Amino acid sequence: MSGQAALRRDVAIVSWASFETPSEPARNEVEMLLPVVQEALGKVGLTQQDIGFTVSGSSDYLQGFPFAFVGALDAVGAWPPIRESHVEMDGAFALYEAVNVLQEEGIDTALVYAFARPSRGEVDRTLALQLDPYYVAPLWPDARGLAALQAQAMKDSGRFGDVPDLPPTYVADGCVAVVLAVGDRARELTKTPAWIRGIDHRIEPPSLGVRDLTTSPSTIAAGDAAGAAGADAAWLHVPYPHQELVLREALGLSGATVDSAAGPVMVGGLERLAAAAAGIAAGKARRAVAHATSGPCLQQNLVAVLEGVAQ
Template identity: 25%
Template sequence: MEPRVAIVGVGHAGFAPITAGLSYKELMFQAAERAYDDAGVDVRADVDSFVCCSEDFLEGTSIFDEYVPDQLGAVHRPVQTVAGDGLFGIVTGTMLIRSGVANVVVVEAHSKVSDVLTLGSIEHFALDPVWNRPLVPSVLAVAGLDMNAFLERTGLTEEHCALVAAKNRCNALDNPRAAYPADLSGDDVDDSAPLWWPLRELEVAGRADGCVVVVLAAEDRVRDLTEAPVWLLGAGWSSGSPTLESRTWGEADFVRRAAQRAYAMAGIRDPAEEIDLAEVDDTYAYKELQHVEALGLAEPADLGDLVQEGDLEPEGELPVNVSGGALAQGNLFEANGLARVLECVEQLRGEAGERQVEDVQVAVAQSWPGVPSTSAAVVVLGRDEGPS
């Protein structure tokens, strides 16, 4: 029988618009030191394998996977890089443990985006070169098109999306690590400049530097390492159609499929009833609502009321992005998914301080690597170890 997997340590560094003076290696070193200390592991003796998540273009270095071992304590050890969001690293680490290859795995993702001088051009280079790149001035256009299709399909309004952005910025007033906390109203967001209408400036997550390191362990090792394990109850991932012309617009079908797999593994039948807290991708404000729907946490017809009546707020029926999400913690690129996991871990351990939600037993974390991609990973985390 495959061993259960738990998160036994987390560490982070940065979460700031700029981390002047610190190299990306030092940022990773700081986060790793904290994670290993939190897990109580000696990295050189106890860790069997390392998974990093990065994209060469964002790092400004070719074959970037060669640049990660030393600052993680991973020299002379098995290391692999996943070219995708950090939540895919959690998935890979979980597979390493469940397949019996490793007992303790470290997963890392970071952003040193303040060193990237041509971010828009790198993102633009992700568009299809023959059909789309000559026409589309900015990848934000893809978000604008999807948002308009989402509003048309669901009957939600620009005001609902603005309220989401305001909620998340306000939530982060209680989050000491957030890069962009602010006391904003929906009207403030609605009055901000249109970038690619209907998408507005304050509905786009600001960039931030940061690193998150997570230590995973097989159940045999978990009890030795921590009294407060956070169990990985389920994981799922899926691609959508990457093609702009034939993808499903206005709907995150790939998130729905990833969630269905994660819920099946976790034995969750009614996510809206069984999940106490959700950390979902909100790189663009409307995406939070689209992802809440795709995660099966609410019906589209109810989303407007949930937003307006504060049900997605920390005190509400379904707290979503209590951390402030990417809109308030900052867009950490490949580290976004691990930032979601970090918040779930703190909430499940009861260590979330001012923003602690009462009695969180089961939480879900979801990631999306940003426009123009259509892929997603979902993990379900819990205080109890759940089914094997």
């Protein structure tokens, strides 16, 4: 890996499962998540007791009550007590934490999951609460409106040719679970581990006014550090279509196969990592980039590079 210290221990994605629907009418978050977690663990013959570290990504603001992420632990079974963590972000950023925890001797497996049911609320408004609480959030700029500023800036720059029209914010309910394992443990669990050869994430300033929304310096920096150059396929997390143009440019993906998807908010990024691992396992890619974003107008970006062969 370039740009950042190499991982001391090789980490691979060994299993995954996901679920997505436009609107989950009856089941709550735990009921939606439980079969997906069981499927991901079951595919590699593990139970929660075999997992060394568990971490989730979600937002209590979408569910509408505090510490909702703690209730979601019902879906994994936290007894005897487990080593567990949570990020109020897309699950991809929870996976980043897991990769780091797996550098510790004695922790060889990790479960990462993400879930959301934004169909139950007003996601365009809810996302305004991640903005600067003094000067921006009180104006309630909706998520789509901010994305429109970015699309307009791209049109005005003249660099992108046709900039796609802005669709409504993608709303779907769903969840994803990913199992990670290190070194020989990963080889025991599956014949087709997707090794994480590099992973990095970077963030840009919270103030939209100081950013050039037509570029993504955080993606460029994360891609450099993760070693994204030379990938033959990329799975990009693209909440709004115009953002794919910025990401392709930032990652230098000319010649690579690109698969873009939005996915449910908080879930879509981790789903991209799972999809890239599936691509590696199926032999569709030799060196795959997986990307995840969070925040307004691609504020935070994570880039991972996956390969079928360990370093």
